[in-house]
Amino acid sequence: MECTNNKHPFVFLFWLVFLTPLVCSQLYYNFYDSTCPNLTRIVRYNVLSAMNNDTRIAASLLRLHFHDCFVNGCDGSVLLDTTSTFTGEKNALPNKNSVRGFEVIDTIKSALEKACPATVSCADILTLAAREAVFLSKGPFWVVPLGRRDGTTASESEANNLPSPFDPLENITAKFVAKGLELKDVAVLLGAHTFGFAQCFTFKARLFNFGGTGKSDPTLDGSLLQNLQNLCPNQASSDTNLAPLDPVTTNTFDNMYYRNLLNNSGLLLSDQALMGDNTTASLVNMYSKWPLLFFRDFAVSMEKMGRISVLTGQQGQVRTNCRFVN
Structure with missing residues (x-):
């Protein structure tokens, strides 16, 4: 997609440097500012609570985000349970008895459904939770562009092709x-x-x-x-x-x-x-x-990584329960 064109070089440079990533990717740093202003606070509180109960959970949340994005993009598919219509990714070899943190995402989603119903996608929740897990572990903070939509299917076969510790x-x-x-x-x-x-x-x-x-x-x-x-x-x-x-x-x-x-x-x-x-x-x-x-x-x-094959606009959906398609 061609983002913009302008006859004035300075104006074009301004758009290119400051606005192009937002326009082209359809992810926005202020996506939920008006629809869910307490989003970051709610995610941070629940991630910190989880870390207080389980010292391993921060790394687990970051890994969960990675395993989501590398399978058909950052669409929350790793969170889906198996149904009669598709096999989820949780039992793929790299994930089975290994990936964890699903309950933390469920807790955050429940809190957000009370604060701003049917607004924040599970894919965005997972992306923010990973950032908070790093930051609350004394790592860097970065501003996360938001506006991802949730996928409506999962792929066990793709999950089986995740980068492996056995790979060269x-x-x-x-x-x-x-x-x-x-x-x-x-x-x-x-x-x-x-x-x-x-x-x-x-x-x-x-x-x-x-x-x-x-x-x-x-x-x-x-x-x-x-x-x-x-x-x-x-x-x-x-x-x-x-x-x-x-x-x-x-x-x-x-x-x-x-x-x-x-x-x-x-x-x-x-x-x-x-x-x-x-x-x-x-x-x-x-x-x-x-x-x-x-x-x-x-x-x-x-x-x-958080921009890999994201669904935006009218693509996908905003799940009300991260484990199931609406």
């Missing part, structure tokens, strides 16, 4: 590029692994049988290796045990993730793989030294 970096990058992102966004958004936990099965091969050698990953820090082997013994019963993605500042959103990578202490092989590419290794080194630079770039990449 080139495959992960290809999946990001397919969504309109780039290699820098890979390095930046993987920085979300600066808080939260991973199940042992996602990295256990690094501990006991790396590459089928019957030995541990030689690049993994020795002290971390010993701790992880104690936490995740080489038996199936330990597969669902949890290990912190960042054992240093586990529940804080900071740049420790990158400092860990420099020390060969990345938990997932897909994380440590950032050090094997010249471009991403340079970014790791830079973000390890300059946390505010990481915060700035993370906010930019999050906004980019």
